[in-house]
Amino acid sequence: MATDCNPVVGPALASATHCAGAPGRARAAAINGWRAAFSAAFSAAAAIALGACSFGPSGQPPAMPSPAHYGVEPLPAQTVAALGVAQRFAPGAQPAPQWWRLFGSTELNALVEEGLRNSPTLAATDKRLAAAHEQLRAQLGSSLLPSVDLVAQASRGRDPGIPVPGGPNTLLYNQFVGVVQAQYTFDLFGAVRKANAAQSARVDIEAYQREAARRALATNIVTAAIEAAMLRAEIDASERLIALAGDQAHDTERHYQLGSLPHADVLTARQSMATLAVSVAELRQRLTVTRHALAVLLGRTPDAAPPAPDLASLHLPQDLPVVLPSDLLRARPDIEAAEAALNAAAADVGVATAQLFPSLSLSASMGQGGFSWPLALSGAGAIWGIGATISQALFHGGALVAQRRAAIDAYEAAVFQYKQTVLAAFENVADTLASLEHDAQALEAASVATRAAREAFDEVTSRHRLGALPASSARGGEQQYEAAKLEEIRLIGQRLTDTATLFQAMGELPVGSNETPDHLAGK
Numbered sequence: 117m118a119t120d121c122n123p124v125v126g127p128a129l130a131s132a133t134h135c136a137g138a139p140g141r142a143r144a145a146a147i148n149g150w151r152a153a154f155s156a157a158f159s160a161a162a163a164i165a166l167g168a169c170s171f172g173p174s175g176q177p178p179a180m181p182s183p184a185h186y187g188v189e190p191l192p193a194q195t196v197a198a199l200g201v202a203q204r205f206a207p208g209a210q211p212a213p214q215w216w217r218l219f220g221s222t223e224l225n226a227l228v229e230e231g232l233r234n235s236p237t238l239a240a241t242d243k244r245l246a247a248a249h250e251q252l253r254a255q256l257g258s259s260l261l262p263s264v265d266l267v268a269q270a271s272r273g274r275d276p277g278i279p280v281p282g283g284p285n286t287l288l289y290n291q292f293v294g295v296v297q298a299q300y301t302f303d304l305f306g307a308v309r310k311a312n313a314a315q316s317a318r319v320d321i322e323a324y325q326r327e328a329a330r331r332a333l334a335t336n337i338v339t340a341a342i343e344a345a346m347l348r349a350e351i352d353a354s355e356r357l358i359a360l361a362g363d364q365a366h367d368t369e370r371h372y373q374l375g376s377l378p379h380a381d382v383l384t385a386r387q388s389m390a391t392l393a394v395s396v397a398e399l400r401q402r403l404t405v406t407r408h409a410l411a412v413l414l415g416r417t418p419d420a421a422p423p424a425p426d427l428a429s430l431h432l433p434q435d436l437p438v439v440l441p442s443d444l445l446r447a448r449p450d451i452e453a454a455e456a457a458l459n460a461a462a463a464d465v466g467v468a469t470a471q472l473f474p475s476l477s478l479s480a481s482m483g484q485g486g487f488s489w490p491l492a493l494s495g496a497g498a499i500w501g502i503g504a505t506i507s508q509a510l511f512h513g514g515a516l517v518a519q520r521r522a523a524i525d526a527y528e529a530a531v532f533q534y535k536q537t538v539l540a541a542f543e544n545v546a547d548t549l550a551s552l553e554h555d556a557q558a559l560e561a562a563s564v565a566t567r568a569a570r571e572a573f574d575e576v577t578s579r580h581r582l583g584a585l586p587a588s589s590a591r592g593g594e595q596q597y598e599a600a601k602l603e604e605i606r607l608i609g610q611r612l613t614d615t616a617t618l619f620q621a622m623g624e625l626p627v628g629s630n631e632t633p634d635h636l637a638g639k
Contacts, residue, residue: 189550231413235414248318310467324450360594458527468520545621552614
């Protein structure tokens with residue numbers, strides 16, 4: 117029977133023949149079966165690798181309620197008019213990036229710009245952000261690209277030799293090797309991709325924290341300047357009260373010497389003047405501390421603190437943007453940082469899960485080597501190697517499973533932390549909006565009291581000039597007026613501070629102009 121035979125030369129049997137008969141067909145069928153099995157296994161591995169993104173949660177923030185209004189009461193269209201100014205709320209308006217310019221003070225603008233330019237705290241956040249970027253670049257480069265290293269080695273050693281009668285029992289030799297090594301690990305199950313995503317999210321955290329630090333710095337400078345201006349005005353009013361109390365004490369002392377007043381009245385007048393002096397000393401201390409803090413915020417030493425601005429130079433912004441609750445999630449850097457932390461925790465779960473699956477690495481090397489320099493540099497000294505390594509964790513004492521559970525718990529904690537951050541932001545806005553309304557009500561009541569005290573003082577002064585009332589009555593009327601004005605000054609400062617706090621609470625949307633909106637700047 118004639119058959120078609122093809123000679124096959126192999127390393128084990130140079131004269132072997134392969135015949136395409138029945139045994140050959142069986143062998144071919146077996147080979148095809150192995151190929152099909154390998155193809156199916158490879159397809160399954162590829163499917164698992166493509167589905168590696170399902171190894172962990174998506175990292176999407178949980179759905180949060182979107183309240184109709186921030187506080188327990190609906191937001192009014194505007195506050196009550198206090199000192200002739202009513203602040204208008206603009207729901208849905210864009211927040212003002214450079215909101216401090218709305219106070220209409222060039223001195224305040226200069227302080228904020230100096231602080232943003234020179235603050236060591238802000239410079240430190242810049243460097244932390246730059247370091248996070250470099251760490252991300254390093255991780256991407258080491259994980260996505262193969263590593264290539266040059267290794268050179270020169271050594272001299274001694275090994276036991278073959279015993280030869282009359283000869284040495286040891287072998288001395290030199291070895292010279294120079295190779296280029298390359299290694300690459302395939303990301304079959306997304307461990308590298310998830311680790312890079314986690315690091316990228318941590319860069320986002322640093323970026324949002326830097327933005328939060330920038331906004332907090334601007335707010336602290338504005339509120340410190342307002343505090344200094346308010347304390348300066350309070351000191352001026354209090355010093356006038358001390359002067360009036362001194363005149364009253366001197367007048368009481370004179371009447372006591374004339375026998376028209378008891379000594380107890382003299383002591384009471386002295387006590388009143390001393391009490392006012394104590395309050396002024398406390399105000400001066402607060403002003404000094406505030407100016408020192410302002411200097412540090414600006415990047416200066418305390419001895420170079422700027423003077424306190426004039427309270428009258430700070431104008432109250434009348435139009436206040438109120439970001440919608442749904443937009444607040446994108447406007448506040450603290451919420452954005454919490455979301456980035458959530459994404460990082462979700463990626464960490466994927467990394468911990470991928471550690472449970474096989475890892476495949478390829479390595480290769482090529483170079484020259486020998487027991488002498490001429491041999492190492494010759495063609496006979498060429499050396500090379502190539503290999504693949506696949507590893508699968510079998511038993512690590514439960515460490516890998518515990519690490520995955522820990523990553524899941526950390527992710528769930530990040531979810532709850534995100535919710536708490538959002539709720540705290542809603543509370544912050546609600547409290548500030550309520551404070552502005554109550555500030556306006558209190559300031560209007562205080563202004564009514566101040567105007568009434570002023571009118572009473574003017575009437576008493578007129579009657580004193582006509583001789584109908586003694587000088588003590590005129591001084592008493594002025595004291596009541598100065599005391600009412602002192603409370604009015606405090607409430608003016610509180611209203612300005614709460615306005616700055618509202619701008620800070622509104623955040624800044626990622627899209628839009630970096631300049632102050634025209635419809636607000638014109639006001």
